[in-house]
Amino acid sequence: MRHARYLKSMAGGAALATISLFSAPGTAQAQVACFDPSATPFPIYYYGCEEAGSGVAATGQQLQSIGEGFVQQQLSLSPGGFASPTGRLRHTSHDGMREKTSGFNTLAYDIDEGSVLGNVNYDLPGTYFGGKVRINAIVGYGWMTQDSAPPAAGVVGHKTDIDSVFYGGSYMWSQGNFYTLSMIIGVSGEADGRGVGGVGYEYDLSGYFTNSVVGYTFQLPDTWRFDLRGALGHYDVSTDRFRAPDNQVVGLNPIIKGVSEAWSLSLTGTLFTIVEVDGGGVLRPYILGGYKRVVDEDIEIKGDFTADFEQAQDYGRVELGMDYVQGNLTYGASTYTEFSADESTIGARLGVSVKLQ
Numbered sequence: 601m602r603h604a605r606y607l608k609s610m611a612g613g614a615a616l617a618t619i620s621l622f623s624a625p626g627t628a629q630a631q632v633a634c635f636d637p638s639a640t641p642f643p644i645y646y647y648g649c650e651e652a653g654s655g656v657a658a659t660g661q662q663l664q665s666i667g668e669g670f671v672q673q674q675l676s677l678s679p680g681g682f683a684s685p686t687g688r689l690r691h692t693s694h695d696g697m698r699e700k701t702s703g704f705n706t707l708a709y710d711i712d713e714g715s716v717l718g719n720v721n722y723d724l725p726g727t728y729f730g731g732k733v734r735i736n737a738i739v740g741y742g743w744m745t746q747d748s749a750p751p752a753a754g755v756v757g758h759k760t761d762i763d764s765v766f767y768g769g770s771y772m773w774s775q776g777n778f779y780t781l782s783m784i785i786g787v788s789g790e791a792d793g794r795g796v797g798g799v800g801y802e803y804d805l806s807g808y809f810t811n812s813v814v815g816y817t818f819q820l821p822d823t824w825r826f827d828l829r830g831a832l833g834h835y836d837v838s839t840d841r842f843r844a845p846d847n848q849v850v851g852l853n854p855i856i857k858g859v860s861e862a863w864s865l866s867l868t869g870t871l872f873t874i875v876e877v878d879g880g881g882v883l884r885p886y887i888l889g890g891y892k893r894v895v896d897e898d899i900e901i902k903g904d905f906t907a908d909f910e911q912a913q914d915y916g917r918v919e920l921g922m923d924y925v926q927g928n929l930t931y932g933a934s935t936y937t938e939f940s941a942d943e944s945t946i947g948a949r950l951g952v953s954v955k956l957q
Contacts, residue, residue: 632854634907635704647751648795648844649901650706651758652858653909654697655791656805657899658711658746659762660835660860663809665690665938666715666766667785667833669949670738671813672870672888672921673719673932686717686932686951694943697899697909706909707748707757715742717766720956731775738785740766756794762805764789781813787837793844801844805858807837827870836861841903854904862897866890868917881926888919888936912940921949928955 633639634649669688692711698704717740724733742764748757770783786808793801815829839858872886892915899909921934930953938945 632905633701634901634905635699635702637702637704645704646854646905647707647758648854649856649905649907650697650748651746651760651793651795652803652839652844652856653860653899653901653907654694654706654709654748655746655760655762655793656807656837656839656858656860657697657909657911658692658713658744659764659787659789659805659807660809660837660862661692662690662713662715662742662744662764663766663785663787663807663835663837664833664864665947666717666740666742667783667809667811668831668866668868670717670719670770670783670785671781671811671829671831672919672934673951673953686719686949688713688715688717688947688949690714690945690947692943692945694911696942697911700908700910707751709746709748709757711744711746713742713744715740715766722956728773731773734772734774736770736772736783738766738768738770742766759794760791762789762791764805768808777817777819779813779815779817781815782811783813784808784810791839795844801842803839803842805837805839807835809833809835823874825872825874827872829868831864831866831868833864833866834862844905856901856903856905858901860897860899862894864892864894866892879926881924884923884925886919886921886923888917888921890917890919891915892917912942915940929953930955 633644634646636644673686690713694709694711696706696708717738719736719738721734721736724735744762746760748759750757764787766785766787768783768785770781772779772781787806789805791803791805793803811831811833813829813831815827817825817827820826837860841855841857844854844856868888868890870886870888872884875883877883894913897913901907915938917936917938919934919936921932924931932951933949935948
């Protein structure tokens, strides 16, 4: 069926290209739906929209993951200023998004990503409104590769390679076992895209992620603790306007733009204990479980072609990790899985923090 759909899309693209060739020079091109099975004389399936839509959505999720891991790292540090380099790796398998108007399901795709982040935090002296204040700055580099399944035998699927720079900071206030944290992380990146059939193009993207967290750590028997926190997050990522050539639409190079934005509500619980080891070190193993609900998510293609995508909105997360404190050093490592009805992710984090104060 995919093969037949691909052949029809080539015919539909050829028809669109013919129309464009006879359009008056300098006139604006009418907007066309990326996916329109009812179009005549041929159905339209333009896969170039998939690449940009899934690219901005994946970058938004990348920002969220960095931000959520950053919160967990901050809570593992004892009082005092720290410098903390951290490395992350993630792999996601996605069944594909759905186009709202046509009901079209995009190609399934895989995402591989990694990042190297450095952050420095500083505990302000004294108290503020009865509590302690920690400020933090973060900067880093990340890469992401997104590769779709082929639409038909012998046909190359779409692919995106995105290189990004991250930057931002946070502010945390704590009093006893209660804390609040606000953060913002920005991203600027360059993408090398490849349309179905192997035609290449480039575009830039930018965006940000904000997160507001409120939490409380409960004292349990012996050395056990349970941390419970809720968060309100928001991301907004978009590309610049770019030409997206594709072998399906020979002679037609539409100008499009990808936009993705969403709010999220999450609840996370972390059970951990503190174990003193020989040599004066402290071990902190933990297990984390979380639920996230994405609301008001918009994944859109704008320009000569248009599309409005959707994907699953409920996510679960399970993480196992351990922190080890020895003198002025804190080592941290974790592995985790995230999942929804449309995708599954496995990831790992490895970092070290050096106490400065």
